[in-house]
Amino acid sequence: MGPSYNVAPTHLVPSVRADGNKRILKNVRWGLIPSWAKEASIGSRMINARAETVTEKTAFRSAFRNRRCILPANSFYEWKRVGGETKQPLRIRLALQDLFGFAAIWESWQDPEGSTVESCSILTTSAAADISPIHHRMPVILNPYEFEIWLRSPANDAHALLKSHPGPFAFHAVSERVNKVANNDASLLTEVEPIPVAKQLGLF
Numbered sequence: 001m002g003p004s005y006n007v008a009p010t011h012l013v014p015s016v017r018a019d020g021n022k023r024i025l026k027n028v029r030w031g032l033i034p035s036w037a038k039e040a041s042i043g044s045r046m047i048n049a050r051a052e053t054v055t056e057k058t059a060f061r062s063a064f065r066n067r068r069c070i071l072p073a074n075s076f077y078e079w080k081r082v083g084g085e086t087k088q089p090l091r092i093r094l095a096l097q098d099l100f101g102f103a104a105i106w107e108s109w110q111d112p113e114g115s116t117v118e119s120c121s122i123l124t125t126s127a128a129a130d131i132s133p134i135h136h137r138m139p140v141i142l143n144p145y146e147f148e149i150w151l152r153s154p155a156n157d158a159h160a161l162l163k164s165h166p167g168p169f170a171f172h173a174v175s176e177r178v179n180k181v182a183n184n185d186a187s188l189l190t191e192v193e194p195i196p197v198a199k200q201l202g203l204f
Helices: 039-043 061-066 145-151 155-159
Strands: 012-018 021-032 046-050 066-071 076-082 086-094 100-110 116-126 138-139 169-173
Touching: 012 100, 012 138, 021 169, 061 066, 061 100, 061 155, 066 116, 066 145, 076 169
Parallel strands: 021 116, 046 116
Antiparallel strands: 012 021, 012 066, 066 100, 076 086, 086 169, 100 116, 116 138
16 A cells, blocks of 8 residues: 555555554554444544544544554645635644654444454544644644553553644645545645635635
8 A cells, every 4th residue: 555645534544553562554444433333434424533522422432442543644634714615725744753643543343244344533632823723623643652652551541642732833735636535646745826815715
């Protein structure tokens, strides 16, 4: 599985989890399908799990206690409203770090044919100061020294990590091509000129 530049719900994503005394890499479907679900389609509505309620929600609480994982990434996209219905896509990354990990949980589900589907949700929390002008929420980002705590420690210790990363963050405008899932190439990461003011105002 090669790199992806435009991950969307139901796509496979690489995840790191604890397995005995080692860590393993597994591809899982983005959008958690609870073990009790009747249809896989419920997963498209469960791509994120709120840090504030993850221990309470039926779909997430068992996975949080027992099945935590890390999704490696080097950036993520967010969309900032710039006028009317127009939204500017932005690439956001850690300014001082090339690679990081999203805190996530995973679940195993049996489809009607008996095949096993493993899926995940990313934990989200309130936005850090750098991110709040763009969006009020952000993924929970783990520092390397927190990886082992997240993967192996009791749920109470892991829960203490569910906070906004302080950054600093860097971000820049990217092409509106990212709005179409079919577009998935490295050029999506390239900085572009922001959406023109005339378009922001709905003049064309």
